[in-house]
Amino acid sequence: MLEWALVFLVISLVAGALGFTGIASGAKTIAKILFGIFLVLFIILILLAWGAGELIF
Known part of the structure; x- marks a missing residue:
């Protein structure tokens, strides 16, 4: 999901630079x-892992 967010961010930057607002x-x-x-x-x-005791700080 983070990858798709970055893809759309790049599309937004390129479109903005080319004038497609x-x-x-x-x-x-x-x-x-x-x-x-x-x-x-x-x-x-993160909270679920912490609650299950699998997250060690």
């Missing part, structure tokens, strides 16, 4: 949503 805006929004989902899932998995 509508495409850049859409790709930026998709990248932000995918990154947010990734971050939430990452935090949930």
Whole structure:
């Protein structure tokens, strides 16, 4: 999921540099949503691993 967020970020940057602002805006929004989902899932998995005793600090 993080990989797709990075792909859409690159698409957004390239489209913005070429002047396609509508495409850049859409790709930026998709990248932000995918990154947010990734971050939430990452935090949930860290908490579950900590709760199961498999995460050692």
